[in-house]
Amino acid sequence: MTQPRTIILTTISSILVATVTTHVHARGFDAADVAPSAQLSAPTQSADTELSRIWNDPIFQKQFVGGYGVNADIEPRVAKDEVAILEKVRPLMGDSLPAAEAALRKAMKPDCSPILDYTLGGVLFQQDKLVDALVSFRKAVEKFPTFRRAYRNIGLISVRNSDFDGAIGAFNRMIELGGADAYSYGLLGFSHASRQDFQPAESAYRNALLLQPDNVEWRLGLTRCVFKQGKFDDAAALLDVLITNYPDKSDFWLLQAHTFLGLKQPLKAAMNLEALDELGKSTIDSLYTLGDIYLSESLPDLAYGAYARAIVLNPAQPVARPMRSAEQLASRGGSASARKLVEAIRAAKKESAVAGNAGETGSGLDATDTRKLLKLDARLAMAGGNGGAESAAMLEEILLLDPLDGEALMLLGQHYAASGQPGEVDKAMLCYERAAGIEAFAANAKVRHAQIFASQSRFSEAIPLLRQAQELKPREDVARYLEQIERISKARR
Secondary structure (H helix, E strand, O other), rough: OOOOHHHHHHHHHHHHHHHHHHHHHHHOHHHHHHHOOOOOOOOOOOOOHHHHHHHHHHHHHHHHHHHHHOOOOOOOOOOOHHHHHHHHHHHHHHOOHHHHHHHHHHOOOOOOOHHHHHHHHHHHHOOOOOHHHHHHHHHHHOOOOOOOHHHHHHHHHHHHOOOOOHHHHHHHHHHHHHOOHHHHHHHHHHHHHOOOOOOOOHHHHHHHHHOOOOOOOHHHHHHHHHHHHHHHHHHHHHHHHHHHHOOOOOHHHHHHHHHHHOOOOHHHHHHHHHHHHHHHHHHHHHHHHHHHHHHHHHOHHHHHHHHHHHHHHHOOOOOOHHHHHHHHHHOOOOOOHHHHHHHHHHHHHHHHHHHHHOOOOOOOHHHHHHHHHHHHHHHHHOOOOOOOOOHHHHHHHHHOOOOHHHHHHHHHHHHHHHHHHHHHHHHHHHHHHHHHOOOOHHHHHHHHHHHHHHOOOOOHHHHHHHHHHHOOOOHHHHHHHHHHHHHHHHHHH
């Protein structure tokens, strides 16, 4: 029978071959255009990264520089002498911005036309003097309250300064005055999204995308907004377009995987995560999530493969997460895969040790990690019906390393109690007595100890232990068990 992962990889390969060749090189979209995600959460880019791409867009820059003209229908008039100033300054605006700034400042008067304030603001903006530019643009709208181009630039600077409330107010005023373009709508969406207000952000991004349907930033911004609102069908459709056009962008595959999980389609999410791995862009988080998906679909072998790849990806990672994966495998009936995963953990730690990251034991594992793995080994052996001398030896080894390891004492007690042999049962009770001296394990240890007494019909000795356990940690099941033991004890008097 064909393995599910083979089917998945075959499908992925056909997608990649069909799309990468056709689109990636043809469109010339650079790998730096979309930052890879560090973890498997809804992928995000930094505000600086997104804004820098918008600011460096040649179309945006051309629109900005081209905005120095005058629209006489909706903007302030300019006196003849001020027209002469503008004609003199205009040639300097290309390569001599400091000279243009100096000439404007020298010629401007306090009551000059708002157009001059606006022009000075633009010159300052292009020199990245944002504070001074904002002052000039605000002077322009104070003098002429319907100066919509000035509102646009106030919005742009406010976004750059992370003043999203100011940006929203400025862009809204511009739109009220009948002016709107893709960048203003897009940055308005960005501002709303930065405030976690995704409904108006969605509307703004949709308008931006309507005006610039090929703009990746607007489509990705809209995708994030609908994703955040749980509109997973919309998000999946938007991401289909992005992935078709840019199949080598890990963010898109990753975000669509989350979208499929939101749609309760885990195997489709697994396909995306496998595609990410085929592209060589998996992360530890994406591989562990892939393993969890396979495990939830009762595919322990595929889950083991994903977890093992995550371990290989970073052999020096802490053992807690792969150990948890091994425990989950064992709990879902994959004890054999869990044992293989434990061996993979040990092999990775040895590799890490060879690379110069050896722990206290010389194997890449410190004493704490060594104990954790030994306990996991013992639990797996016991769960697999091989909990004899091998698991006992592992637990005894743990207790040599740390005599106060309550979990090891409890496991060893269970092992000895399960044998039913008189000598072994005595060892079990000794383990439980020792564990009862450790606060975190005291209640459970007393219950286990009482159960041994009850199995030997020593009810008078079991009852005090159960009462003590209830005082430490009241539980309904223990209370019912105590009532039963007390009833039986009275009946036998």
